Amino acid sequence: xxxxxxxxxxxxxxxxxxxxxxxxxxxxxxxxxxxxxxxxxxxxxxxxxxxxxxxxxxxxxxxxxxxxxxxxxxxxxxxxxxxxxxxxxxxxxxxxxxxxxxxxxxxxxxxxxxxxxxxxxxxxxxxxxxxxxxxxxxxxxxxxxxxxxxxxxxxxxxxxxxxxxxxxxxxxxxxxxxxxxxxxxxxxxxxxxxxxxxxxxxxxxxxxxxxxxxxxxxxxxxxxxxxxxxxxxxxxxxxxxxxxxxxxxxxxxxxxxxxxxxx
Amino acid sequence: xxxxxxxxxxxxxxxxxxxxxxxxxxxxxxxxxxxxxxxxxxxxxxxxxxxxxxxxxxxxxxxxxxxxxxxxxxxxxxxxxxxxxxxxxxxxxxxxxxxxxxxxxxxxxxxxxxxxxxxxxxxxxxxxxxxxxxxxxxxxxxxxxxxxxxxxxxxxxxxxxxxxxxxxxxxxxxxxxxxxxxxxxxxxxxxxxxxxxxxxxxxxxxxxxxxxxxxxxxxxxxxxxxxxxxxxxxxxxxxxxxxxxxxxxxxxxxxxxxxxxxxxxxxxxxxxxxxxxxxxxxxxxxxxxxxxxxxxxxxxxxxxxxxxxxxxxxxxxxxxxxxxxxxxxxxxxxxxxxxxxxxxxxxxxxxxx
Numbered sequence: 001x002x003x004x005x006x007x008x009x010x011x012x013x014x015x016x017x018x019x020x021x022x023x024x025x026x027x028x029x030x031x032x033x034x035x036x037x038x039x040x041x042x043x044x045x046x047x048x049x050x051x052x053x054x055x056x057x058x059x060x061x062x063x064x065x066x067x068x069x070x071x072x073x074x075x076x077x078x079x080x081x082x083x084x085x086x087x088x089x090x091x092x093x094x095x096x097x098x099x100x101x102x103x104x105x106x107x108x109x110x111x112x113x114x115x116x117x118x119x120x121x122x123x124x125x126x127x128x129x130x131x132x133x134x135x136x137x138x139x140x141x142x143x144x145x146x147x148x149x150x151x152x153x154x155x156x157x158x159x160x161x162x163x164x165x166x167x168x169x170x171x172x173x174x175x176x177x178x179x180x181x182x183x184x185x186x187x188x189x190x191x192x193x194x195x196x197x198x199x200x201x202x203x204x205x206x207x208x209x210x211x212x213x214x215x216x217x218x219x220x221x222x223x224x225x226x227x228x229x230x231x232x233x234x235x236x237x238x239x240x241x242x243x244x245x246x247x248x249x250x251x252x253x254x255x256x257x258x259x260x261x262x263x
Numbered sequence: 264x265x266x267x268x269x270x271x272x273x274x275x276x277x278x279x280x281x282x283x284x285x286x287x288x289x290x291x292x293x294x295x296x297x298x299x300x301x302x303x304x305x306x307x308x309x310x311x312x313x314x315x316x317x318x319x320x321x322x323x324x325x326x327x328x329x330x331x332x333x334x335x336x337x338x339x340x341x342x343x344x345x346x347x348x349x350x351x352x353x354x355x356x357x358x359x360x361x362x363x364x365x366x367x368x369x370x371x372x373x374x375x376x377x378x379x380x381x382x383x384x385x386x387x388x389x390x391x392x393x394x395x396x397x398x399x400x401x402x403x404x405x406x407x408x409x410x411x412x413x414x415x416x417x418x419x420x421x422x423x424x425x426x427x428x429x430x431x432x433x434x435x436x437x438x439x440x441x442x443x444x445x446x447x448x449x450x451x452x453x454x455x456x457x458x459x460x461x462x463x464x465x466x467x468x469x470x471x472x473x474x475x476x477x478x479x480x481x482x483x484x485x486x487x488x489x490x491x492x493x494x495x496x497x498x499x500x501x502x503x504x505x506x507x508x509x510x511x512x513x514x515x516x517x518x519x520x521x522x523x524x525x526x527x528x529x530x531x532x533x534x535x536x537x538x539x540x541x542x543x544x545x546x547x548x549x550x551x552x553x554x555x556x557x558x559x560x561x562x563x564x565x566x567x568x569x570x571x572x573x574x575x576x577x578x579x580x581x582x583x584x585x586x587x588x589x590x591x592x593x594x595x596x597x598x599x600x601x602x603x604x605x606x607x608x609x610x611x612x613x614x615x616x
Contacts, residue, residue, distance in 0.1 A: 004385050005337050005528075006345050044340035045518045045526045049544065069544025083343055201547060228543045230514045230530070234383025237511030238540065240563070243570040248383050262484045263541075263549040263559075 004233055007042055007085035012078055013060055018146045022111065023076065024054060024064045029086055031061060035118035036093030036224060036252045039063070040232045042085045046074045050229045050247070052115035053089065064114040064146065090232040091251050094119045094196065094222065102194040102220070103132035105185065107178055107207050109199025113137055113146050115224050115251070116198055120150075124157040131192065134159035134185070138178030138203070142171040178203065182210035190215035198224045208255060221255035265440045265459025272453045273313050273437040279449025280361055281311060285398065288329050289363035290322040291315045307362070316363070318432050321408045325507035325582060326364050327375060330393045331532075337389065337514075339527045359396040361427070361446075365404040366463060367411070367580040369425055370418040371507030372399070377572040378510045398427035398443055403461040410581030411464070412594050415471035418578040419464040429461040471594045472601040473565050473575060479604070484558060486608065488599055493554030495589045496536065502560070502583035502593070503534025508576050511535065535560050561596055 010027040017023055033039060033053045041063060042048035049071045055062030067076045075084065094116075104123065106116050123130055135154060139145050141164050154160050161181055163174035174181070178199075187193050195216050197207045204223050211221055227246045230236035239246035241261040244253070253261070268276060277287050289310045296304035305317045306324035338345050379390035401421060413419040427443035438459045441447050503509045513533045518526040533540060536556045541549040550556050568576035577593070584592045 002385075003338070003388050005388075009344055042516075042528075044343050044345075044528065045516050045523050047516050048514055048528075066545065068546075072544060085344070226543065226547070228541050230512060233385070233387070235379060235387050235510070236513070236530075237378075237535070240567070242562075243567040245382065260481065262481055263555065 004087070005231070007040065007048075007087040009083045010086045012080055012082050012084065015079060018064065018148075019144050021067045022064060022144075022146055023067075024062050025075070025078075025084075026055070026060050026062050027084065027086065028059060029061045030059065031086065031089055032056070033061065033089030034093035035096070035122055036115055037089040037091050038115075038232070038251060039086050039088035039090065040229075041071070041075070042087075043071060043074050044085065047071045048085075048230075050090070050227075050232055052224075052251070054114040054117045055121070056118055064111065064117070066111050088232065090247055092249065094252055095254075096122065098220075098222075099123070099194045100129055101131060102192055103187065103189070104130050104194050104196070105134050105136065105187075105211075106196045107136040107138075107182070107198075107211075108196075109138045109178055109203040109207075110140065110144065111146065112199035112203070112224070116196060117147060117150065119196065120154055120158075124154050127157055132188075133157075135161070136178055136181045136185075137162045138165070138199070139163075140165050142168045142173075177206075179206050179210045182207065182214060185214065187214055187216075191217055191220075194220045194222070196222050196224075201226075208258075212255075218255045218259070223253055223255060223258045224251045225253060225258070225261075226251070265438050265457050266450055266454040267436050267438045267457035267459075268450075268454040269436060270313055274311075275453055276439075276449050277311060277313070280446065283445075283449060284359055285361045286358050287311070287361045287363065287400075288326065289316050290326075290402075291317055293324075296323075307364075313432075313437070316432070318402065321411070321580075321582070321585065323582070323586065324505060325371060325580065326362055326368050327371065327507050327510075329360060329362055330372070330390055330397065331375060331379070331510060334529055334531045335389060336527045336529045339525070342524050357392060357396060359398070360393075361398045361400050363400045363402050363430070365402050365580075366421045367404075367413045367416075367418045367578040368507050369399055369401060369421050370578045371580070373425075373574075374508040374568070374572075374576050374578065375510055377568075381572070398446070399425065401426040401429040401461055403429060403431040403463075405462045405464055407464045407467050408581070410469060410584050410592075410594070411467050412469045412471045412579040412581060413464055414467050414579070415469075415473065415594075416575060416577055416579035419467075429459075431459060431461065467579075469581070469594050471579065471597050473597060474601045474604045476566050476569050479562065479566050479600075483600065483603065486600075486603055488596075488603055489552075489554040489558045491554065492557035492591065492596070493552045495591055496553035496557055497589060498536050498538055498553050498556065499588060500534040500537040501586040501588065502591075503536055504532060505582040505586045507580060507582070508564070508578060509534055511540075535563070557591070557596065561593070561600065564593075565597055 010029045014026040038052045041051045054064040167175040225246045227239035229239045232247045234248045292303040293306045305322040307326040379387040429440040431438040512530040564577035
């Protein structure tokens with residue numbers, strides 16, 4: 001019997017510094033995750049954690065990590081040529097077909113931008129597939145901006161608004177919570193819009209409420225959940241909420257389902 | 264049709280099954296496992312004689328660890344990569360087993376099967392390997408114990424397909440119904456034919472009304488009922504470890520040497536009442552209050568699992584209330600939830616009782 005708990009070794013091809021605490025690791029890997037899916041990343045002797053995939057190319061994929069725990073702390077010690085272990089991909093990603101022809105709004109808070117990066121890339125390369133496309137990105141401070149090159153590149157293809165909770169000298173953009181951007185959005189036909197919200201739990205909760213106020217139908221609103229997981233296979237029990245296993249049924253969930261997931 | 268054996272003949276049957284490669288596991292005293300020094304506790308362990316069986320008390324631990332060990336090596340690693348195929352791990356546990364258990368615990372294994380074999384795209388290979396080699400021997404249970412509520416949970420009975428043999432233990436004889444032909448040879452020349460089909464508990468002293476899943480509304484999540492458990496529950500997780508259906512685990516990487524070159528990845532039991540169960544790197548955590556954990560567990564055991572797998576998870580064995588150091592009764596909690604649903608709750612009513 002194949003053992004689903006065992007990983008494949010993956011060599012680090014490049015490490016890109018995003019912020020003081022965020023780095024994007026490009027690893028040699030044959031896995032083909034769909035936008036929004038995640039993988040289990042591990043370092044034997046340190047541990048394993050679910051990490052969303054932030055980029056995909058020929059023979060490689062990218063993982064954007066924030067140094068916040070044991071495993072990410074150890075991963076930050078690694079450089080080009082070092083190996084980590086990967087298994088997956090797991091879960092359900094973004095329902096790309098459900099977005100086709102719609103006005104798509106992506107609202108991402110902080111590292112929540114990582115799990116939507118492939119989604120944004122997909123439609124930035126194919127803008128005709130959507131009726132409209134915009135990105136709202138919220139960060140704590142200007143120093144926390146992720147994917148700055150991508151934000152600039154995307155800005156030429158879609159409407160990108162970045163906001164920070166707290167400004168800094170030299171920051172000319174918006175200051176304020178991402179929820180403040182939602183009422184200002186031009187949404188000609190809310191019933192025909194699709195919305196993606198990813199970020200910390202409170203940000204997702206209140207941003208979703210703002211979009212519902214704008215008349216976005218619940219079934220057109222999608223979230224991606226982050227949970228503690230030990231297996232990614234529906235066995236360890238940590239990510240269960242209600243009758244839903246985030247690792248199997250998520251991490252991307254429609255709001256009609258997500259609203260019932262109470263903690 | 265059954266076979267009536269004398270007590271000595273039952274020991275001979277056990278020996279016969281042992282000779283055929285089956286390790287018999289039954290509720291028995293575990294030396295020095297009790298609450299106080301030098302005290303014994305009833306748990307499941309290999310047995311060779313009827314005298315080792317403890318049948319007049321409920322076992323403190325469930326038999327789940329025979330298939331889902333408290334701590335289990337998944338694979339070893341060397342220099343940052345898996346060093347040996349995981350199939351080699353746990354080979355010592357591959358021995359075929361004959362587990363003597365009551366109907367509630369047999370149903371408990373059905374719940375474990377749902378998680379380990381049917382939830383997700385593939386079965387858990389470690390559980391599946393042991394499960395394939397297990398035969399279940401039903402201990403006839405007609406009275407239950409003080410904290411049992413199997414009848415309310417519908418787990419007082421099992422179907423004949425769910426056991427390889429059923430046994431009625433009396434003071435002077437053991438009567439068996441053999442359903443698995445592989446178990447028959449060990450009985451050759453033993454005992455006398457006797458009419459036997461296992462009886463089941465018909466009524467428990469403790470009765471639980473499980474509210475229908477569709478009546479458990481989101482409003483109930485905020486009910487004051489749960490607040491009391493924040494005061495009483497200390498989050499020790501004994502209810503989780505004693506439960507035959509609790510199947511959550513943590514991963515642990517353990518290094519054998521200071522250089523960090525050799526080690527193993529293992530899984531260990533955990534539970535939703537324990538601190539850190541939902542904690543993620545970066546500080547996000549859900550259900551910090553013990554009352555929230557009690558609600559989560561209760562909903563899971565009677566409601567969420569039912570909607571996912573078609574049967575309630577709780578099998579009414581009552582071990583969680585036997586072991587709780589704060590005397591929290593799960594049965595009473597479910598009954599109170601049902602009461603709130605049926606009667607409603609006037610605004611501001613206190614629930615301290």
